[in-house]
Structures are given as structure tokens and as C-alpha cells.
Amino acid sequence: MAENLRIQWRQLLFYARYAFRFVALRDPQPLIYGIALTDRCNLACRGCHVSNTGRRDMTWEEVVTAMRNAWSRGFRELYFSGGEPMLWRDAGYTLTDAIIEAKRTGFFHVHVYTNGTLGLNVPADLLWVSMDGLPDIYARRRGDHFYQVEHAVRAGSRPRAAVIYVIDRNTAEGIEPFLRWVQDTKLPVIGVMFYFHTPYYRVDELYLTAEERAPIIDRLLGAIRAGLPVINSRAGLLALKSGDWPRRFPVASVVDVDGESVCCRASDEVCADCGYAACIELTEVQRLRPSAAARMINYW
Numbered sequence: 001m002a003e004n005l006r007i008q009w010r011q012l013l014f015y016a017r018y019a020f021r022f023v024a025l026r027d028p029q030p031l032i033y034g035i036a037l038t039d040r041c042n043l044a045c046r047g048c049h050v051s052n053t054g055r056r057d058m059t060w061e062e063v064v065t066a067m068r069n070a071w072s073r074g075f076r077e078l079y080f081s082g083g084e085p086m087l088w089r090d091a092g093y094t095l096t097d098a099i100i101e102a103k104r105t106g107f108f109h110v111h112v113y114t115n116g117t118l119g120l121n122v123p124a125d126l127l128w129v130s131m132d133g134l135p136d137i138y139a140r141r142r143g144d145h146f147y148q149v150e151h152a153v154r155a156g157s158r159p160r161a162a163v164i165y166v167i168d169r170n171t172a173e174g175i176e177p178f179l180r181w182v183q184d185t186k187l188p189v190i191g192v193m194f195y196f197h198t199p200y201y202r203v204d205e206l207y208l209t210a211e212e213r214a215p216i217i218d219r220l221l222g223a224i225r226a227g228l229p230v231i232n233s234r235a236g237l238l239a240l241k242s243g244d245w246p247r248r249f250p251v252a253s254v255v256d257v258d259g260e261s262v263c264c265r266a267s268d269e270v271c272a273d274c275g276y277a278a279c280i281e282l283t284e285v286q287r288l289r290p291s292a293a294a295r296m297i298n299y300w
Contacts (some may be wrong), residue, residue: 002285010273011108014108017019018031020284023202023288026286028250028251029074029162029251030075031075031191031251031252032075032251032282033069033075033078033107033254033256034078034079034080034252034258035058035063035078035079035098035254035255036058036081036083036254036255036256037057037058037063037080037082037083038057038058038085039051039052039055039057039264040083041082041083042087042117043117043143045115045141046140046206047141047168048171048201048292049201050200051084052105056090057088057259057260058088059090059091060090061091063098063101064101066106066260068105071107072281076107077109077210078107078109078117079111079112079202080098080099080111080124081254081288083194085113086118086119089251095122095230096122096123097113099122099124105121107296108112109125111125111127111128112124112126112127113128113164114130115129115145115149116131116149116152117152120152120153120155120158120159121157121158121173122159123159125159127161128164128189128193129152129163130142130149130166131146131149131150131163131175131187132165132168133171133175133178134174134177134178136149136174136197138174139173140170141166141171141240149213150187151187153187153189158191159186161189162191162193162254163182163192164192164195164201165192165193166197166275167196167205168197169207169208170195170207172208172216175194175220176219176223176242177193179192179195179228179229179230180226182229183228185287189229190229190298191231191298193231193277193278194231194232194279195276195277196213196240196275197275198273198274198275198276203273206235207273210243211240213240213275215238220232220237221234221237221238231295231299232277232289233292235284235289235291235292236277236289236291236295239284240277240280247271248262252264254270257287264276264280281295
């Protein structure tokens with residue numbers, strides 16, 4: 001108990017200092033670090049161009065080195081992604097070992113981004129699980145795996161979870177029915193974070209223009225007013241709608257087998273069409289938007 005209090009006190013002091021630099025001095029120091037352990041994935045989701053590329057996995061030594069280097073530079077929050085990070089193995093080490101090592105290194109929280117089909121039994125602080133609509137809508141993007149993922153989310157023994165719903169031309173119509181289902185069936189998640197499909201390598205048939213995104217964002221704002229379980233903040237959605245938010249926000253970096261990138265692994269040309277709404281939430285916290293700060297407390 002005493003050790004837990006000391007840890008919480010150190011985290012509180014860190015965030016007090018960080019908040020002053022971040023908000024008052026407008027100095028976005030490093031905070032969130034991502035490690036893309038593998039590009040391998042057990043699914044072949046429509047519109048995904050970042051999985052099963054043929055690149056090798058990161059080794060255990062590379063993962064540990066990346067974590068320690070990130071910690072030494074001031075990063076204090078960590079996430080693992082892929083591909084599908086549950087598939088990662090090296091020299092007998094698994095994702096569970098990587099999470100334990102991250103906590104041993106000193107990271108405050110460790111999140112995992114997963115498709116949920118391989119279970120959720122890892123010691124992460126929060127699991128972000130991809131579910132883009134009810135079965136028929138979900139299948140348009142990810143295949144016939146909805147009930148498998150739902151079962152994993154409803155399993156009794158697992159960390160906290162949240163849903164990521166990627167909005168594209170095929171999934172946009174399923175937003176409200178899915179939110180009502182989450183609420184009515186009491187899906188045990190903290191809520192649903194909505195991203196827009198980002199044209200990672202090229203504009204494709206799933207991509208929605210800014211003009212097409214705008215009325216969908218209005219629907220999300222309406223869902224918030226209706227009390228549906230949307231994690232995105234009102235401020236973040238309004239910034240996403242206007243496009244008025246800084247790209248390549250330096251509070252976050254991510255590393256993969258080819259090296260490190262600021263914010264995400266996409267090229268600079270993609271930034272104008274970015275749909276990664278979680279990044280926008282950070283910019284709105286810096287702008288002192290109360291709704292963004294209040295929502296972020298729920299998942300960090």
C-alpha cells in the first residue's frame with residue numbers, strides 16, 4: 001500500500017510539472033510512446049495497408065532498448081500495437097513479457113491496440129479493441145469475427161477495455177445502432193473512440209473527404225448530447241471537423257523495426273487527411289478545452 005502511494009505521488013508530481021509546461025508554456029514535451037511490435041496480423045481488414053507487409057518483427061532486445069531509450073527522454077506513457085501485437089513472439093518472450101518490462105522500466109500506464117480475436121488476457125492497463133459496428137457492418141471491414149471479439153470483451157478476467165470504431169464509407173451508417181447496442185447490452189467497456197479511415201498510402205474507395213466527414217461528426221456530437229458512450233470529446237470532434245489542429249504533435253512518437261517516427265508512421269502527405277482522433281484530443285487539452293481534459297481522464 002505504501003509503495004502504491006509513493007508511485008501515485010510521483011506520477012502526480014510528474015503530471016503537475018508536465019501540465020504547467022504543456023499548457024502554460026505551450027511546450028509539448030515527450031509523453032506517449034508507441035511500439036509497433038510486428039506487422040503480422042491474423043486478419044486482412046479492408047483498407048488496412050500497414051499489416052502483413054513482410055517486414056520482420058522487432059526483437060526482444062530492440063523492444064527493451066526502445067523502452068529504456070524512450071523513458072530516458074521523458075516518455076511516461078506506453079502503448080503496443082501492430083499488426084496484431086498478440087501475435088508477437090521472440091526468443092520465448094511474448095506481449096505479456098513486454099508489458100511487464102514496460103512497467104518495470106517505470107511507465108505509468110501501458111495500453112494495447114488489438115483486434116480482439118486472440119483474447120484479451122494480458123496485464124495491460126487498457127485494451128483498445130477494434131469493433132466497427134454490429135455484425136453486418138463490422139464484416140464489411142474486418143470479416144466474420146464480431147461474436148468472437150464480443151466474447152473476448154465480455155470475458156470476466158481481463159483488463160479495462162475501450163472500443164475503437166473506424167469510420168469509413170462502409171461503416172458510417174452503423175454508428176448510432178452500435179452505440180445503442182453497447183449501452184443497452186452493457187458491453188463492459190469505458191466507451192467508444194471514433195477514428196476516421198486514414199489513407200495511409202493512398203486515397204482509396206473507403207476514404208471520406210472533409211465535406212463528407214462533417215455531417216458524420218455532427219451525428220457524433222448528437223450522440224454525445226444523447227448520452228451515448230462516445231469517448232471523443234466535443235472539443236476534439238469540433239477540431240477534427242474544422243481541421244484546425246497541429247499535425248506531427250511531438251508529445252507522441254512510435255517506433256517499429258525500421259526506426260522512430262513522430263506522432264505516427266504515415267508520411268507527411270497523409271497528415272492533412274489524418275483521422276486519428278486520439279491525437280486531436282491531446283491538442284485540445286493543450287488549448288484548455290474542458291471537455292477534452294475531462295474525457296482523457298477516463299482513459300489515462
